[in-house]
Amino acid sequence: ETCSLQLNGANSNSQKTQMAVCSDLTAPLCPLLSSAFLLGYVLSRGSSCMVCGDYLAVVNDESPPEAEDGQRGAPLYWADLREMFQKYLNEEKIEGTIRMMSESPHPPGSPRLDALSRHVLSAFGSYGLDHSWTDSHYVGLQRPDRLRPNFLQRVDTNGVVVEKLPLEDPEVYCPYSASGTVTGGLVFANYGRREDFAALKQHGVNPQGHLVIVRIGEISYAEKVANAEASQAKGVLIYPDPADVPQDPRKLGLSPNTSIYGHVHMGAGDPYSPGFPSFNHTQFPPIQSSGLPSTPAHPVSANVAARLLRQLTGPVAPQAWKGRLPDVPYWLGPGAPDFQLQLGVQNQKQSVMINNIFGCIEGRFEPDHYVIVGAQRDSLGPGAARSGVGTAILLELARTFTAMVRNGFQLRRSLLFASWDAGDFGSVGSTEWLEVILMAVLSLCLLSHPPGDDKFFAKTSPALVGLIESIIKQVSPLSYYALLYVRIRPLPMDSSAFAFTSFGGSPLPGASPTPLNLKLVLCPQDSRRYPFLNTMADTYDNLNRALYGRLPAVAKTVAEVVGHLLIKLTHDHLLPLDYWCYGDVLLEHIARFNEYTALLKSRGLTLQWMYSARGDYMRAADKLRKDIYSSEEQNERLLRMYNVRIMRVEFYFLSQYVAVTETPFRHILHGRGAPQSFDEVLFRRQLAFVTWTLQGAANALSGDVWNIDNNF
16 A cells, blocks of 8 residues: 555574564555655764765675675775666566556455466566565455345335445455444444544434445544444445545546445454464464454445435534535435435455565675565555555566675665565555564654645654655755645554554563564555545556656656665664654653643542653663764674664554553554543553553663663
8 A cells, every 4th residue: 555664673682583674665656756755865873863974885894804705895885876776777677567467456365466476476586586485374354245245225114125226346345344234324424533423423413323424534444434333333334525536537537436445454464363473274262353343334436425415314514524526415314214224245254375475685794684675466456556566666676686786785784575465455464474573663654745735744653754854855856845844643544554553563571672663655645646546447547647647757766766765774884763752752742641630630640650751761862872972883783782772662662561462553652542431440551551661662772771760
């Protein structure tokens, strides 16, 4: 779903814990791809996130005495590496792969995807990578039942069918929807957010016992269904309103008869083995993810939505809720007593073998540290933007870097190329792999508004905001955009980065330092500029039209940006994570409780210990920064120790006091889930969890046990 990069690291002991930077190159390409140019950065010594001079330090300046030729090669500077990269990168190969990938749908387990998988594995082998292999998992996926197709129909009060409403494409559905047949009235709930359901209550409309119809946008399908379920709705219909998704095919719009698919699992990975890697030889306990809904859900087209919404009565919807469906008054419902809908969802669970495919170039000086570049390979539709562009860039980067290594580029760290499976079902392939290696994650999503808007919004980990700002000022392709400010916004549930941040990792008491992933999402998912994502119209031609006929050139530019970033990540000594900034971010979060000080005090609660933990964090961050300033640049032992301490910070923001099978999103800053009403017992428990989790991050940054300032 996104074009991204991740970093993953390892501890310095002998355990086989791995470190890496992972990059999902699966983002939809649209006219906003200029935002992809944000990722060029230069790192130098002196602080945790800095800018260096005009050249990249010598790549092979630490050649061991036992070098094969007995002599050190000529130094390769940034200009040399950049020229070499440009020389070997091939736009035509990228274009050919995108066309091949997007010829037809290729869902997990299909013969079409099997053929594409063999192509990727064969390509890795032909490029001359040091290693190439597959990583297989048996996972539970949902598919429509071809013998009993899903249906939507109007019925009278006696259950007699009055009208059958078309579900245009049987292959477009909501994976992981609950199965069953439900009947009731219909209520319009805008985007299906919590505040939308609260507004319905204020207008005297109760969704309980009815189906709800909601617009695409603002939050993920999974959140829409979860919110409807919390309001005791019987079923959910999700449609693209022309206000959110253009519907004029003559102007690069979606057909009014097209519906958009999306999974509704409130989580990531295989929901039938939460917290466990899905291997065929593993006997899983009889559990399933708490994020699986018990409410049936199904996508519908704008035409079907308009026919239904015209039947509603009741209060008029707020002005902000009114979209652009023709001749629709946008009443809230539920309609006349004799207006009844019946939704039947018959999706079947299937055990499907999925295959992640990997290729690796070993690093020369730190081979146990990995930079991982990943792309989603599957798609329920043709997937030009969903999986075609990412896979094309992934393969071309693998070929280009292999050619560079043959011509003198020496990687400091290993470079791992990953082709993920089952991404359309909620990052299943990548999450199952994460569950295998127990990895904690730091994630970044970059989104920009359409050309002409001078604001840039970052959905990111705070540790990368300063880096983003410096990148925007330095990288020439972004001169088109004027930077006014960067805002931190919560990661969306349907972003693959969210799964890596809030779910990745399984902190165990006494475990050695766990690796970190840095996930950078390069491209926006803006349905107003590219409405075909997650549809059967996500084809090469439509994507090329959206880019004004420049798809190959734009894809090559993205590959250039990612490639330049990978060169730096496989070389730089210190990780570019601004751990210092978390002090202000944490203070901002804690300060939100200040307005409740009197209430907390009346219940015998205090924020003193949370502020104390934040103080410990700031002292540890300040000491680490001073240590880095005063240390020797070439001291490999110290550099490795500093990197491990920096990486462990984000890992320790994952609360180790809750079970991953019950609370998959455990990040104290990016997590999801809050009760509708105040629960004092739950609040006391969560306050303690947050405080101790923050203290753990402070202790991790301190490193040595004798430097831990523990006030508890």
